[in-house]
Amino acid sequence: MKKKLSLFFVVHTFLWFQNVQSQDFSISKDSVTEILTQSFFESTHNEYEAALKLQNFALEWGKKKANDSIIGEAYDCIGSTFYMMENYDKAELNYKKSKEFLQKANYTSYMVYHYNNMASLYYQLEKFEECKQQFLLSRKIALEIESTVHALGPTYNIALLYYREKKYDEAFPLFQEAITYYQSNAGQQPNILEECYNNIAAIYKERKQYEKALKTLTIVDSLGKSRNNYSELIKAERLKYKIYQIKNDYKLSDKSLTKQIEYLELFSKENAIKLQKKTKLEQQLMDQEKTITLTKQINKAQTNTIVRTKLFSIILFILFITTSIISYLLSRSNQKRKKLNKKLIKKNSQLIKVKKKTEYASKLKTNFFSTISHELRTPLYAVTGITDILIEENPKTEQKHYLKTLKSSGEYLLALINNVLQINKFDSDEIEINTISFNLKILVGNIKNSLKYLKKENNNVIDIDIKDNVPLLLKGDSLKLNQIIINLLSNALKFTHNGNVILSIRLKEKIGNKVKLKFSVKDNGIGISKKLQHRIFDDFYQESILLERNYEGTGLGLAIVKRLLKAMGSDINVKSNRGEGSNFYFDLVLEEASERYRTNSNVSTHVDLSSKHILVVDDNSVNQMITKRILENKKAKVTVADSGIKAIKYAEDNLYDVILMDIHMPKMNGYTATQNIRRFNSTIPIIALTAIKLDENKEKIYTSGMNGIIVKPFRLENFLTEIQKAISL
Structure with a gap:
C-alpha cells in the first residue's frame, strides 16, 4: 500500500455553527477563518459531510465579499477533504482553483500549506518529481517567514521522501527537526509526532542501534494510546517484532505479534466506521449532482413542451405501431426459440455427461498406464538382468544362442511396453522436444x-547410406530421432524376408547453421496396397491383420513415428505397391553443432569396480539379487538395504562410493531417504535405480538430491557407464 503523506492546515480555535446553518454572511473574516479551522478538525475525524458544509459556506462568503484570500483558502480546504476521501481528481481541481486566488491575494503564508497539500497529492499520483x-x-517560504508552524509540514514530508529513497542520514535530522516544531505547536498536527518517532526508530534499526530503536518506540506507545492512533501503534509493534527476532528474544517478539493483532482489530473497526461515513457522503454528493442535472433537464423540457408535443405524439404513434409489429414477430420467434432451447438444453446435458465420462475414462487410463509401467518393468528387469548375468558368466557355447535370444526377446518386450506408454503420453499432450x-x-x-x-530372424541385410555432404555433428532431439529410425527399420525388417533394407540420409538444404536432411527407409518386402496406405498410421493398425497375423507386432510403430515427427515439425510419407516393397521418408531440420561432440561408441561391459563399496537400496528381493550379482561380477563390494530407513542408517555408519536408490518402497520411499542422507552427507553420489515412469518424476528425483537416473530394465553397458560416471565425479 502507498504511504500517505500528511496534510497540514492552518489551525484556529473557535467555530460559529449557527452562522453557517443560517447562512449568515454578515459575520467577520476572522469568524470565517475559524469556520475553516473547524472544518479541518471535522475532516481529520472522518466527518467529511460536516467539513464540506463548513468549507462551502466559507467559499460562498468569500465570493460575496470578493475576498480572494478566503476563496483560495476555502478551495484548498475543500481539496484537502476530497484528498482524505481519496477522490484525487476533485482534490486536484480544487487545489488548482485555490492556487489562482491565493496568488492573486498574495497570501504568502498560506502558500506553504497549499504547496504541501499539492505535494501530498502528487505523491499519491506517483508523480514524485x-x-x-x-x-x-x-x-x-516557511523558512523565509521564520514560522515553525509553516515549516513543520514540508520538513516532515521531505524527510519522508529521503526515507523512501533510503537516504537515512538526510532523513534522520529532518525527522528530529519536525519533532521540535511539533512540540512548540502542540495539538496542531494529529499523528505527526508518532510517525516521526516510528521513522526515527526504523532508522535506528537499519543502523543496528536496537536499544535506541526500542527506547524510541516506547514514546510511540505512550502517544499512540493517548490518541487511539492504531495505525502507528501497529507499525511500532511490527518494528519491535523484527528487532526482537533479530535479538532472538522470541518471548517479546510473540508479545509484539499479539499486540499487533489487538491493534489491528481496533484499527479495522475504526476504518469500518470511516468507510461507512465516506460512502454515505459520496452517495449524497452523487444524489445532489443528479438532482441538479435533472432539474436543468426538466426546466429545458418545460420550455420546449408546447413545440415538441405534436412531434412527440406522432413519434409515439409510430412507436406504438412499430412496437406492436415487433411484439408480434418476437412472440412467434420466442416460441420457436423456446422449443430450440429445450432441445439444446437436453443436448448440452447429454454432452456434459459424455464429457465427464470421457474425462474420467482418460484419467483412469493415465493412472493405469502409470501403474502398469512400473509393474511390467519390475519383472522384466529380472528377465533381462539375469540374462546379462548368465551371459557375463561364460555360459556353454550351445547356451549362448539361447541366452542372446532371451535377451533379444526381453528387449523386444521392453520396446513394446515403451511404445504402448508412448501412445498414452501423446494422448495426454505431454510430448516435449529436448535439444x-x-x-x-x-x-x-x-x-x-x-x-x-x-x-537375422528374416535373413535380411541392413545398408546404411549417409551422403558425404551430410554433417555428422548435429543438435536436435536425438532420442526421438533414434525412436523414429528404430521403428521404421523394425517395420521394414519385419515385413521383408531374404531382402535388403536401406537407410539413406542426404542433405536437401543448408541455411546458416540449419540443415534440412531427408531420411528414407526403403525395403523390398511385401509392400502396402494403395487403398490401405492412409490407415497404416492409425494406432494398433496392421495391414497384416488382413493376412491372418502372419507378421507379429502391435501396430503402434508407425503411429508413434507420425506423432513424433509432427512434434518435431515434420511429417512421414510413404511410397509403396503391393509386392514391390515400401519407401518411408521424411524431412527434418536440425542444427549443425558448433562444438566438438565427444562420445564413446564402443561402451564396454568389462568394468573393474574392485575396491568400490556400493549400497543397493531395493525392497524387491529379486531386484536385490540381480543388481548385487551384476556388481559383484565387476568385483565391487555390495551392501543391500531393503528399506529407506535402513539405507539412512547404513549411509550414516559406513562410507560408500555410490548408492543405488529405488523409489517406490514401503515405510519410506527413495525421495525421503535421499533427503535424509543429504542432511549429513552432501557429496556421496546417489543414483535412482527405478522402474517408475520417468517423465513425470524426473524433476522430483533431482530435487530430492539424487545425481542420476537408471531406468529398469537397463542395458548392462549403460548401467555400468552411469556408475563409473558417478564414481568419477
Whole structure:
C-alpha cells in the first residue's frame, strides 16, 4: 500500500455553527477563518459531510465579499477533504482553483500549506518529481517567514521522501527537526509526532542501534494510546517484532505479534466506521449532482413542451405501431426459440455427461498406464538382468544362442511396453522436444547393432547410406530421432524376408547453421496396397491383420513415428505397391553443432569396480539379487538395504562410493531417504535405480538430491557407464 503523506492546515480555535446553518454572511473574516479551522478538525475525524458544509459556506462568503484570500483558502480546504476521501481528481481541481486566488491575494503564508497539500497529492499520483518540487517551495517560504508552524509540514514530508529513497542520514535530522516544531505547536498536527518517532526508530534499526530503536518506540506507545492512533501503534509493534527476532528474544517478539493483532482489530473497526461515513457522503454528493442535472433537464423540457408535443405524439404513434409489429414477430420467434432451447438444453446435458465420462475414462487410463509401467518393468528387469548375468558368466557355447535370444526377446518386450506408454503420453499432450548435441553416424550405428537379431530372424541385410555432404555433428532431439529410425527399420525388417533394407540420409538444404536432411527407409518386402496406405498410421493398425497375423507386432510403430515427427515439425510419407516393397521418408531440420561432440561408441561391459563399496537400496528381493550379482561380477563390494530407513542408517555408519536408490518402497520411499542422507552427507553420489515412469518424476528425483537416473530394465553397458560416471565425479 502507498504511504500517505500528511496534510497540514492552518489551525484556529473557535467555530460559529449557527452562522453557517443560517447562512449568515454578515459575520467577520476572522469568524470565517475559524469556520475553516473547524472544518479541518471535522475532516481529520472522518466527518467529511460536516467539513464540506463548513468549507462551502466559507467559499460562498468569500465570493460575496470578493475576498480572494478566503476563496483560495476555502478551495484548498475543500481539496484537502476530497484528498482524505481519496477522490484525487476533485482534490486536484480544487487545489488548482485555490492556487489562482491565493496568488492573486498574495497570501504568502498560506502558500506553504497549499504547496504541501499539492505535494501530498502528487505523491499519491506517483508523480514524485513534482511532489519534491512542491515540498521545496513550501519549505522555502516557511523558512523565509521564520514560522515553525509553516515549516513543520514540508520538513516532515521531505524527510519522508529521503526515507523512501533510503537516504537515512538526510532523513534522520529532518525527522528530529519536525519533532521540535511539533512540540512548540502542540495539538496542531494529529499523528505527526508518532510517525516521526516510528521513522526515527526504523532508522535506528537499519543502523543496528536496537536499544535506541526500542527506547524510541516506547514514546510511540505512550502517544499512540493517548490518541487511539492504531495505525502507528501497529507499525511500532511490527518494528519491535523484527528487532526482537533479530535479538532472538522470541518471548517479546510473540508479545509484539499479539499486540499487533489487538491493534489491528481496533484499527479495522475504526476504518469500518470511516468507510461507512465516506460512502454515505459520496452517495449524497452523487444524489445532489443528479438532482441538479435533472432539474436543468426538466426546466429545458418545460420550455420546449408546447413545440415538441405534436412531434412527440406522432413519434409515439409510430412507436406504438412499430412496437406492436415487433411484439408480434418476437412472440412467434420466442416460441420457436423456446422449443430450440429445450432441445439444446437436453443436448448440452447429454454432452456434459459424455464429457465427464470421457474425462474420467482418460484419467483412469493415465493412472493405469502409470501403474502398469512400473509393474511390467519390475519383472522384466529380472528377465533381462539375469540374462546379462548368465551371459557375463561364460555360459556353454550351445547356451549362448539361447541366452542372446532371451535377451533379444526381453528387449523386444521392453520396446513394446515403451511404445504402448508412448501412445498414452501423446494422448495426454505431454510430448516435449529436448535439444542436445549428437553424432549422427554413431546414432545410426548403434541402431543398426541393436537390430542385428531382428535382421537375422528374416535373413535380411541392413545398408546404411549417409551422403558425404551430410554433417555428422548435429543438435536436435536425438532420442526421438533414434525412436523414429528404430521403428521404421523394425517395420521394414519385419515385413521383408531374404531382402535388403536401406537407410539413406542426404542433405536437401543448408541455411546458416540449419540443415534440412531427408531420411528414407526403403525395403523390398511385401509392400502396402494403395487403398490401405492412409490407415497404416492409425494406432494398433496392421495391414497384416488382413493376412491372418502372419507378421507379429502391435501396430503402434508407425503411429508413434507420425506423432513424433509432427512434434518435431515434420511429417512421414510413404511410397509403396503391393509386392514391390515400401519407401518411408521424411524431412527434418536440425542444427549443425558448433562444438566438438565427444562420445564413446564402443561402451564396454568389462568394468573393474574392485575396491568400490556400493549400497543397493531395493525392497524387491529379486531386484536385490540381480543388481548385487551384476556388481559383484565387476568385483565391487555390495551392501543391500531393503528399506529407506535402513539405507539412512547404513549411509550414516559406513562410507560408500555410490548408492543405488529405488523409489517406490514401503515405510519410506527413495525421495525421503535421499533427503535424509543429504542432511549429513552432501557429496556421496546417489543414483535412482527405478522402474517408475520417468517423465513425470524426473524433476522430483533431482530435487530430492539424487545425481542420476537408471531406468529398469537397463542395458548392462549403460548401467555400468552411469556408475563409473558417478564414481568419477
